[in-house]
Amino acid sequence: MEEQVKIFNEKYSLKLSPNIRMLDIQSEVGELSKEILLCCDYGEKPFEKTKELELEVGDILYSVISFAIENDISPKRALENVLDKYSKRYERKGHTGSNE
Numbered sequence: 001m002e003e004q005v006k007i008f009n010e011k012y013s014l015k016l017s018p019n020i021r022m023l024d025i026q027s028e029v030g031e032l033s034k035e036i037l038l039c040c041d042y043g044e045k046p047f048e049k050t051k052e053l054e055l056e057v058g059d060i061l062y063s064v065i066s067f068a069i070e071n072d073i074s075p076k077r078a079l080e081n082v083l084d085k086y087s088k089r090y091e092r093k094g095h096t097g098s099n100e
Helices: 002-011 019-037 051-070 075-093
Strands: none
Touching: 002 051, 019 051, 051 075
């Protein structure tokens, strides 16, 4: 995924500054939240996965991977490190949350 995003961003000159990319990530998370509200009619219906929901998740992945690449962070290594951190936390505390 990292290479796909890197090539895409280079092809279309889509590099953003960290603060603008972060605002983009926050905007995409908001769009996912809105789609969740819509797909379950604001809690009136059971949650059901939609094509739009999948696209919103893709938007977030694209934005986060772009942020990492633009700031010389390996998304793969970052994920591996956080999974290791969560695993150790779970073994130590019985959950992955950071609260004590």
